[in-house]
Amino acid sequence: MKLFANPTSPFVRIVRMALIEKGLNESVDTAFVDAWADDPAFLDANPAGRVPTLVTDDGVRLTEALLILSHLDATGSTPAVLAGGPAALSAAGIAIGVFDAAVAVIIGRKSAPGFDTGLVGTKRFRTMREGLRRLDAAFAQVRKPVVGEPFVQEPFGLPAIAAVTALDYLVFRFPDHDWRSLCPTVAAFRDAQADRPSVRDTVPRG
Numbered sequence: 001m002k003l004f005a006n007p008t009s010p011f012v013r014i015v016r017m018a019l020i021e022k023g024l025n026e027s028v029d030t031a032f033v034d035a036w037a038d039d040p041a042f043l044d045a046n047p048a049g050r051v052p053t054l055v056t057d058d059g060v061r062l063t064e065a066l067l068i069l070s071h072l073d074a075t076g077s078t079p080a081v082l083a084g085g086p087a088a089l090s091a092a093g094i095a096i097g098v099f100d101a102a103v104a105v106i107i108g109r110k111s112a113p114g115f116d117t118g119l120v121g122t123k124r125f126r127t128m129r130e131g132l133r134r135l136d137a138a139f140a141q142v143r144k145p146v147v148g149e150p151f152v153q154e155p156f157g158l159p160a161i162a163a164v165t166a167l168d169y170l171v172f173r174f175p176d177h178d179w180r181s182l183c184p185t186v187a188a189f190r191d192a193q194a195d196r197p198s199v200r201d202t203v204p205r206g
């Protein structure tokens with residue numbers, strides 16, 4: 001498999017984390033690309049020119065992070081990251097909404113000075129704040145506490161992957177804001193997982 005990726009994208013990160021959790025990381029050739037540089041091989045794989053893009057061993061081109069995760073689960077690889085039922089998917093959806101809003105701000109700034117304080121930017125920042133608050137409550141409900149280890153969620157599915165990804169991405173992109181205080185449960189969970197390979201080896205860097 002080949003994964004077109006970059007070291008900062010939260011959409012890429014959830015796929016990379018899932019690959020590590022599933023033990024598939026070694027079977028993937030990860031190519032870091034600049035999604036704005038119009039690399040021909042990358043555009044051939046994904047006409048939208050967005051990461052993540054996965055090319056399977058059969059040459060099938062898969063785009064959209066959640067469709068890639070769905071495919072990885074469907075191959076029978078374990079743990080299934082989309083498991084856990086509606087409550088888990090609900091929590092994961094909130095987390096994805098948070099980092100999707102953050103990506104929208106980063107991309108919006110490319111073409112519109114003052115984007116953050118305009119109609120769209122203001123709504124996206126509200127989404128980040130309110131999403132983190134809501135995520136904290138939802139996350140506390142779906143994680144399965146283990147006696148003596150209150151912040152461990154096994155298996156480490158999409159709610160955990162997306163929550164860690166959302167918090168880390170906001171801290172990375174907007175370090176002047178105090179995001180952690182909005183989601184103390186998620187922040188404590190993230191800290192407890194700092195040495196987990198899927199978390200440690202995918203921290204956004206730029």
Ligand SMILES: N[C@@H](CCC(=O)N[C@@H](CS)C(=O)NCC(=O)O)C(=O)O
Binds near residue numbers: 050051064
């Ligand atoms: N809905 C897509 C979003 C992917 C996305 O927005 N990727 C960004 C990086 S975070 C990108 O490649 N942007 C380049 C562009 O918008 O042209 C997914 O789930 O994979």
